Amino acid sequence: MADALVSSLLDLIFGNLNSALVQEFGQARGFKKELQKLESTLSTIHAVIHDAEEKQTKSNAVKNWLAKLKDVAYDADDVLDDFATEALLQRPEICGGAIKRVRNFFSYRNPILFRFKMARNIKNVVERLDEIAAEKAKFHFREGVMETERVSDAERRHTSSFVTEPRVYGRDDDKEKIVQLLLANVNSQDDFSIYAIFGMGGLGKTTLTQAVYNDERVMEHFELKIWVCVSEEFNIKRLTRAIIESAGGMVGDLSELDPMQCRLRDILNGKRFLLVLDDVWNENQDEWDKLKSALKSGVGGNSIIVTTRIEKIARMMATLPLHQLELLSKDDSWSLFKRLAFDSRETEHHPNLIMIGEDIVKKCGGVPLAIKALGGMLRFKDKEIDWLAIKESEMWDVPADENGIIPSLRLSYKHLPSHLRQCFVVCSIFPKDYET
Numbered sequence: 001m002a003d004a005l006v007s008s009l010l011d012l013i014f015g016n017l018n019s020a021l022v023q024e025f026g027q028a029r030g031f032k033k034e035l036q037k038l039e040s041t042l043s044t045i046h047a048v049i050h051d052a053e054e055k056q057t058k059s060n061a062v063k064n065w066l067a068k069l070k071d072v073a074y075d076a077d078d079v080l081d082d083f084a085t086e087a088l089l090q091r092p093e094i095c096g097g098a099i100k101r102v103r104n105f106f107s108y109r110n111p112i113l114f115r116f117k118m119a120r121n122i123k124n125v126v127e128r129l130d131e132i133a134a135e136k137a138k139f140h141f142r143e144g145v146m147e148t149e150r151v152s153d154a155e156r157r158h159t160s161s162f163v164t165e166p167r168v169y170g171r172d173d174d175k176e177k178i179v180q181l182l183l184a185n186v187n188s189q190d191d192f193s194i195y196a197i198f199g200m201g202g203l204g205k206t207t208l209t210q211a212v213y214n215d216e217r218v219m220e221h222f223e224l225k226i227w228v229c230v231s232e233e234f235n236i237k238r239l240t241r242a243i244i245e246s247a248g249g250m251v252g253d254l255s256e257l258d259p260m261q262c263r264l265r266d267i268l269n270g271k272r273f274l275l276v277l278d279d280v281w282n283e284n285q286d287e288w289d290k291l292k293s294a295l296k297s298g299v300g301g302n303s304i305i306v307t308t309r310i311e312k313i314a315r316m317m318a319t320l321p322l323h324q325l326e327l328l329s330k331d332d333s334w335s336l337f338k339r340l341a342f343d344s345r346e347t348e349h350h351p352n353l354i355m356i357g358e359d360i361v362k363k364c365g366g367v368p369l370a371i372k373a374l375g376g377m378l379r380f381k382d383k384e385i386d387w388l389a390i391k392e393s394e395m396w397d398v399p400a401d402e403n404g405i406i407p408s409l410r411l412s413y414k415h416l417p418s419h420l421r422q423c424f425v426v427c428s429i430f431p432k433d434y435e436t
């Protein structure tokens with residue numbers, strides 16, 4: 001399973017490789033060619049990595065190839081870390097606490113020996129990567145496009161009813177409350193009751209709703225369960241089509257709204273249904289009323305669950321009291337972070353990382369997406385300085401933007417476009433208060 005993360009590791013290395021700090025330092029010290037070679041070999045491997053990850057389940061040879069790649073990737077990352085650290089230590093203007101301590105610690109280092117060691121390390125990594133790149137020809141991997149395969153925020157928010165989270169922390173009470181409400185709704189005379197869950201991005205609204213949707217009691221209670229990911233565009237035809245298809249019906253060549261709505265009514269007729277409208281952004285009551293008009297089954301006790309970031313939308317749609325999702329508690333946040341950042345590492349062997357990790361988790365403010373993203377990043381890092389760089393990044397001080405994106409989410413490297421990723425890499429290496 002850990003092999004599935006080689007692509008993330010490569011993404012991280014690309015970010016580090018392209019950081020201004022590494023580039024600048026590499027050029028100044030005569031490593032420009034080696035860094036270019038490293039980047040070009042990594043690119044050829046990266047182009048096929050997703051296909052390789054898919055094929056590893058069916059081929060031991062591919063699995064071994066990925067394992068070898070992972071070993072070298074860790075070493076490449078270490079080499080780049082050494083570059084970045086050395087570059088930082090060379091900057092006389094940096095005197096923030098942690099970095100200063102590190103510089104004092106390393107100050108005995110002989111620069112000629114260091115250069116010699118770095119040249120040997122980078123050569124070693126490039127040679128091993130070359131071998132791995134040459135070996136890939138025999139697997140006939142399909143090339144995928146690097147940029148499109150990266151998960152954007154919009155893609156992440158494209159959801160389905162399937163539970164993807166191996167363990168959901170701290171939401172048992174929320175889940176129980178919603179399940180009980182859905183079941184208690186059975187005698188209602190209304191066409192349906194609407195339950196709205198709201199809260200900021202990445203808080204776990206979709207995850208909680210998936211847990212409710214897949215609860216056994218809920219599965220037994222509703223004859224039809226329908227999941228629609230609404231997202232930004234609230235287009236009635238698209239949504240009607242999506243509802244029909246999720247309910248197991250066929251839209252065929254129907255293109256007008258009226259026949260589609262008739263078909264929807266036929267599908268719903270006489271059945272008790274649960275409809276999830278995930279990630280709603282529409283503030284227009286008329287649009288919502290149009291969709292609602294077709295959601296009639298003739299029996300009571302139907303339920304609709306809406307998730308949205310915006311309280312006003314929750315108010316507009318809900319018929320039951322709103323459910324404001326809370327931030328994860330300190331303990332649940334830590335458990336989630338620990339699972340991701342430490343993986344199979346024994347936590348007791350890393351007391352310093354634990355201390356820094358606890359501070360990072362505190363800064364994530366109970367938002368699971370941020371905790372997950374940073375925990376996932378640090379899983380590849382053993383050095384204290386990498387953890388400190390995240391903890392002391394100036395990105396934490398940037399205020400939340402109008403979409404409610406908090407700084408910790410900006411720090412979640414994997415979800416940033418590549419130009420911002422580079423910016424993040426630089427910011428995360430520079431300690432707070434450092435002025436370029």
Ligand SMILES: Nc1ncnc2c1ncn2[C@@H]1O[C@H](COP(=O)(O)OP(=O)(O)OP(=O)(O)O)[C@@H](O)[C@H]1O
Pocket residue numbers: 157164165167168169170171199200201202203204205206207208279308309336368369372
């Ligand atoms: N309680 C939890 N325990 C573990 N992981 C969680 C929990 N809640 C959310 N996550 C993880 O955090 C990430 C974000 O969660 P999710 O997509 O449910 O947030 P959201 O509130 O629906 O965000 P958005 O407003 O962007 O749709 C997901 O990867 C999810 O698996």
Ligand SMILES: [Mg+2]
Pocket residue numbers: 157159205206207278279307
């Ligand atoms: Mg969501």
